[in-house]
Amino acid sequence: xxxxxxxxxxxxxxGTVGQGVWKHITRSRAKFxxxxxxxxxxxxxxxxxxxxxxxxxxxKSRLTDDPMALATDPKIQIVCExxxxxTLAKDVTLAALRLGKTVISANKxxxxxxxxxxxxxxxxxxxxxxxxxxxxxxxPIIKAxxxxxxxxxxxxxxxxxxxxxxxxxxxxxxxGLTYPVILQEAKALGYAEAEESLDVDGWDTAHKASILTHLxxxxxxxxxxxxxxxxxxxxxxxxxxxxxxGFAIKLLAVIEQDEKTDEIAVSVAPMLLPRTKVLANVNEVxxxxxxxxxxxxxxxxxxxxxxxxxxxxxxxxxxxxxIALLLRxxxxxxxxxxxxxxxxxxxxLTGRYYLRLDVKDEPGVLAKIATVTSKSKVSIASLDxxxxxxxxxxxxILTTHRSNEKAIRSTVNNLRRLSSxxxxxxxxxxxxxxx
Amino acid sequence: xxxxxxxxxxxxxxGTVGQGVWKHITRSRAKFxxxxxxxxxxxxxxxxxxxxxxxxxxxKSRLTDDPMALATDPKIQIVCExxxxxTLAKDVTLAALRLGKTVISANKxxxxxxxxxxxxxxxxxxxxxxxxxxxxxxxPIIKAxxxxxxxxxxxxxxxxxxxxxxxxxxxxxxxGLTYPVILQEAKALGYAEAEESLDVDGWDTAHKASILTHLxxxxxxxxxxxxxxxxxxxxxxxxxxxxxxGFAIKLLAVIEQDEKTDEIAVSVAPMLLPRTKVLANVNEVxxxxxxxxxxxxxxxxxxxxxxxxxxxxxxxxxxxxxIALLLRxxxxxxxxxxxxxxxxxxxxLTGRYYLRLDVKDEPGVLAKIATVTSKSKVSIASLDxxxxxxxxxxxxILTTHRSNEKAIRSTVNNLRRLSSxxxxxxxxxxxxxxx
Numbered sequence: 040x041x042x043x044x045x046x047x048x049x050x051x052x053x054g055t056v057g058q059g060v061w062k063h064i065t066r067s068r069a070k071f072x073x074x075x076x077x078x079x080x081x082x083x084x085x086x087x088x089x090x091x092x093x094x095x096x097x098x099k100s101r102l103t104d105d106p107m108a109l110a111t112d113p114k115i116q117i118v119c120e121x122x123x124x125x126t127l128a129k130d131v132t133l134a135a136l137r138l139g140k141t142v143i144s145a146n147k148x149x150x151x152x153x154x155x156x157x158x159x160x161x162x163x164x165x166x167x168x169x170x171x172x173x174x175x176x177x178x179p180i181i182k183a184x185x186x187x188x189x190x191x192x193x194x195x196x197x198x199x200x201x202x203x204x205x206x207x208x209x210x211x212x213x214x215g216l217t218y219p220v221i222l223q224e225a226k227a228l229g230y231a232e233a234e235e236s237l238d239v240d241g242w243d244t245a246h247k248a249s250i251l252t253h254l255x256x257x258x259x260x261x262x263x264x265x266x267x268x269x270x271x272x273x274x275x276x277x278x279x280x281x282x283x284x285g286f287a288i289k290l291l292a293v294i295e296q297d298e299k300t301d302e303i304a305v306s307v308a309p310m311l312l313p314r315t316k317v318l319a320n321v322n323e324v325x326x327x328x329x330x331x332x333x334x335x336x337x338x339x340x341x342x343x344x345x346x347x348x349x350x351x352x353x354x355x356x357x358x359x360x361x362i363a364l365l366l367r368x369x370x371x372x373x374x375x376x377x378x379x380x381x382x383x384x385x386x387x388l389t390g391r392y393y394l395r396l397d398v399k400d401e402p403g404v405l406a407k408i409a410t411v412t413s414k415s416k417v418s419i420a421s422l423d424x425x426x427x428x429x430x431x432x433x434x435x436i437l438t439t440h441r442s443n444e445k446a447i448r449s450t451v452n453n454l455r456r457l458s459s460x461x462x463x464x465x466x467x468x469x470x471x472x473x474x
Numbered sequence: 475x476x477x478x479x480x481x482x483x484x485x486x487x488x489g490t491v492g493q494g495v496w497k498h499i500t501r502s503r504a505k506f507x508x509x510x511x512x513x514x515x516x517x518x519x520x521x522x523x524x525x526x527x528x529x530x531x532x533x534k535s536r537l538t539d540d541p542m543a544l545a546t547d548p549k550i551q552i553v554c555e556x557x558x559x560x561t562l563a564k565d566v567t568l569a570a571l572r573l574g575k576t577v578i579s580a581n582k583x584x585x586x587x588x589x590x591x592x593x594x595x596x597x598x599x600x601x602x603x604x605x606x607x608x609x610x611x612x613x614p615i616i617k618a619x620x621x622x623x624x625x626x627x628x629x630x631x632x633x634x635x636x637x638x639x640x641x642x643x644x645x646x647x648x649x650g651l652t653y654p655v656i657l658q659e660a661k662a663l664g665y666a667e668a669e670e671s672l673d674v675d676g677w678d679t680a681h682k683a684s685i686l687t688h689l690x691x692x693x694x695x696x697x698x699x700x701x702x703x704x705x706x707x708x709x710x711x712x713x714x715x716x717x718x719x720g721f722a723i724k725l726l727a728v729i730e731q732d733e734k735t736d737e738i739a740v741s742v743a744p745m746l747l748p749r750t751k752v753l754a755n756v757n758e759v760x761x762x763x764x765x766x767x768x769x770x771x772x773x774x775x776x777x778x779x780x781x782x783x784x785x786x787x788x789x790x791x792x793x794x795x796x797i798a799l800l801l802r803x804x805x806x807x808x809x810x811x812x813x814x815x816x817x818x819x820x821x822x823l824t825g826r827y828y829l830r831l832d833v834k835d836e837p838g839v840l841a842k843i844a845t846v847t848s849k850s851k852v853s854i855a856s857l858d859x860x861x862x863x864x865x866x867x868x869x870x871i872l873t874t875h876r877s878n879e880k881a882i883r884s885t886v887n888n889l890r891r892l893s894s895x896x897x898x899x900x901x902x903x904x905x906x907x908x909x
Binding site: 063067070071073074075076171176177178179182183186187188189190191192317320321332334335336337338339340341342343348349351352353355356359360363366367368370371372373374375376 | 498502505506508509510511606611612613614617618621622623624625626627752755756767769770771772773774775776777778783784786787788790791794795798801802803805806807808809810811
């Protein structure tokens with residue numbers, strides 16, 4: 040073994056994921072070394088607090104509190120950026136890439152916000168920037184899109200990309216408890232962050248959707264060009280109505296390309312997904328992605344979307360790919376071709392909608408509502424009225440035929456102004472994916 | 475574009491899959507060329523009948539009826555073996571590999587029966603042998619096992635790997651028709667071969683299971699060391715009982731490695747799979763594979779398992795990988811490490827069983843059967859008796875607690891000898907996968 044080439048790896052950030060990577064590489068080193076024909080050395084790790092106790096044993100001599108020193112250490116060939124954030128993490132990543140190193144990241148926000156700059160730095164200096172762990176944890180979806188499905192154009196990709204939201208929605212459905220109650224429990228169990236808004240408001244999913252869109256289409260869609268909505272307003276009325284109508288409510292990212300105009304539309308929102316779809320039955324912290332390719336048809340990928348081990352699995356697969364490349368001269372990889380496909384205007388998106396209103400329980404309410412919807416040319420497909428928690432009020436659930444965002448938003452605005460409508464109307468999209 | 479390197483591709487076999495590859499490469503050539511930085515030339519195709527009409531246009535000058543001439547043509551760098559069979563296909567593959575070419579195959583029987591020899595030839599002469607299309611059609615499961623999940627050891631892999639059987643079982647369940655009726659229809663629709671036994675007797679699935687086992691564990695398991703059973707004896711009584719008990723019947727390949735002994739067990743058989751499992755809801759011609767890794771947990775892959783386009787998608791992804799390697803000097807890839815793990819003896823496999831018996835409708839039958847099962851130490855978990863089609867007979871369905879193959883086979887043998895038991899007892903395995 041002594042004449043094997045040595046590959047030195049540095050880990051920036053020894054949090055949950057960093058410790059997972061350290062643990063599993065240490066545990067399976069012999070397997071990787073025999074597969075790769077190289078010695079893997081975990082050269083050093085950078086941490087914020089040198090004194091903190093960790094679940095993996097790392098010699099003090101290998102710890103540093105200076106990630107930049109690690110990233111620019113001439114002995115280190117592969118840098119794993121597992122710090123998170125988009126400021127220091129960006130500097131560290133760029134510094135390593137500019138030295139021709141390969142950087143492996145689990146940082147979806149960084150890839151999403153600074154992808155073009157980071158990819159350019161990798162290309163220019165002969166290194167690589169890999170980020171399998173940034174989307175859907177342990178599911179090798181990035182490799183599938185880049186390589187396995189390379190023969191395809193992707194008309195539609197949709198997925199459950201946030202384990203926290205899926206966990207909350209699953210428990211709301213199974214246990215009939217309210218969003219705030221489940222959220223508190225999820226926090227206590229470590230399934231939700233103390234500051235949960237990145238997850239529950241849809242931004243984490245939007246970052247991941249942006250990365251998948253670039254992989255599939257070569258076009259960067261900023262989150263501000265997407266519809267992005269979260270799960271915080273979902274009530275048991277919604278969950279129960281969905282259940283009774285044969286749907287599950289899932290926070291979905293939907294990436295579609297119009298066959299005629301090539302326009303790309305990306306939405307992130309809780310949607311009613313028919314139970315007959317495989318992803319409607321992907322529950323708890325699991326992620327799932329359905330990819331429709333023009334050659335292969337629909338393929339589906341399911342697995343744990345987060346957590347120490349699943350994410351470490353993805354980081355390690357990138358490390359192994361990076362080492363294999365390094366040992367063969369680190370040549371450039373075929374990259375998705377960049378395209379500036381036009382972006383669909385969110386207000387032009389079409390679909391079916393679900394609308395929940397609390398209304399005064401008095402005669403003539405339905406007529407007023409029907410007048411408002413017909414003015415916006417929104418056609419009602421079903422209507423379900425049930426008692427509300429409030430006395431003198433009723434809960435009204437409408438579903439529409441195919442309409443568009445502009446019409447439905449105008450409808451919601453006009454409904455809000457009716458004196459018979461109490462509180463805020465609540466809107467969900469119905470994801471039928473029938474075509 | 476004119477100074478781009480040229481890559482010449484030859485297609486041995488222009489049947490359904492070959493034509494699909496030709497069609498999609500022709501259609502998306504610009505995309506592949508811009509991604510790869512090379513010109514892709516479909517140099518020639520070999521066919522059995524030069525005069526036959528095909529759905530793709532291929533200039534006469536590019537057609538040959540001599541696959542060996544194609545495989546050894548010095549201008550051709552990448553050979554796609556899409557002929558099928560294990561004799562001429564093997565000679566052609568070996569000839570190309572011995573010239574250092576890369577061979578891409580959809581031929582599961584060939585990989586399964588001659589894998590070691592073919593891999594060795596690729597290694598020795600500096601080429602590659604790729605076979606993504608040989609298992610689960612368009613699902614990039616081989617890439618997932620080789621690369622995406624490289625950090626893992628695989629305790630259990632199970633999957634629906636034969637679209638024909640899944641199509642037949644799905645229709646039997648949905649329409650209540652018998653196996654022979656659906657089989658005839660499937661043949662008429664082109665979903666089953668005229669000679670269907672490779673599919674319905676489980677051998678096609680066994681070939682694919684062997685390939686997955688080698689990828690996951692580095693050990694070749696010959697089909698004769700597996701339990702291999704088909705779907706031809708399944709009746710509506712089985713389907714209905716399964717449905718009512720919360721199961722679907724699926725032809726599954728199950729690959730398990732014992733954590734303590736490292737023994738590998740591979741079974742192919744129709745099994746009762748709980749409806750709560752995602753794969754129980756994978757229907758029609760779709761394939762699905764559930765992979766449990768020690769790091770990532772369970773990941774699931776679903777897609778079309780066969781057909782022109784899905785298979786072409788897999789072949790083309792191998793072609794793109796091969797070209798990218800070729801342009802970078804065609805260096806060796808990290809390979810799964812070979813292991814000679816011990817193989818579990820089929821008779822030692824344990825599990826729960828389902829047993830259907832036609833019995834005489836007379837007093838004392840149950841007592842006789844219970845005596846037989848208890849002699850073999852098989853413990854009955856449930857018993858369901860219903861009228862049979864025959865007068866004076868009843869259909870008896872037993873399920874057992876955990877037992878083993880030896881005990882259950884001895885039970886079946888002893889039951890067969892009882893005068894109260896009419897015809898052949900029919901055995902299914904219950905795949906609970908609870909641990």
